[in-house]
Amino acid sequence: MSETNAPTPAQKTALAPDVRRLDERAARAWTERMAVRPLGDGRYAVDSQSGATYVVDLTERSCTCPDNQIRHNRCKHIRRVGIEITTRRVPAPGKRAASCDACGIETFVPEDDDEPHLCAACRLENGDVVRDREADDRLVVVRVTPERADEVLIEGVGETVADYPTNADYPADDLVAEVVYLSDLTRSASPRRYSFPLSRLERVDDAEIVDRDLREQVPAATQE
């Protein structure tokens, strides 16, 4: 291995704090066997090593254990909930666990969100430039709908998005994304929208090639 590939000091990282240097509560929060279960509304049940279960309320910064209730300490249970959120073992207040509707990986989504749940890798935003995996065209995302490919009829064709021949390789329950062709944007003030199965689209990093003006034009151009 060449010396030039050696990590810089800034790239080296510890995976846990040095518990020998922590005060006792902080060290126990890291090392004791506990289980944290999200209850919603910023509350978490903590099953402690001793067998007792306490409820931590992060918005109130309180815990039902004696250390917090009687001695008013920021107890090991409150600290443990914080650690588990930071390490993404449990969702932060206001979030809940859900499977990504596109790839199935577990992700954290807003607690009261009816939108499709997409992980960071699958999420497409209005204005994102994507590549059509079949035709290699560049498209601009107008909207990711909550509808499935086998539920959406293509106007003028009479087939669902799932049944459309070039979509045969994509799942029938894929979410449908509405897109416009990047090339149409330069030619028309109201380019035609097309419906694609989400997994047929791949986000591309050459978004910067698109004029800022062009991107801002997308929402206005597609209002109906």
Ligand SMILES: [Zn+2]
């Ligand atoms: Zn506690």
Ligand SMILES: [Zn+2]
């Ligand atoms: Zn995903």
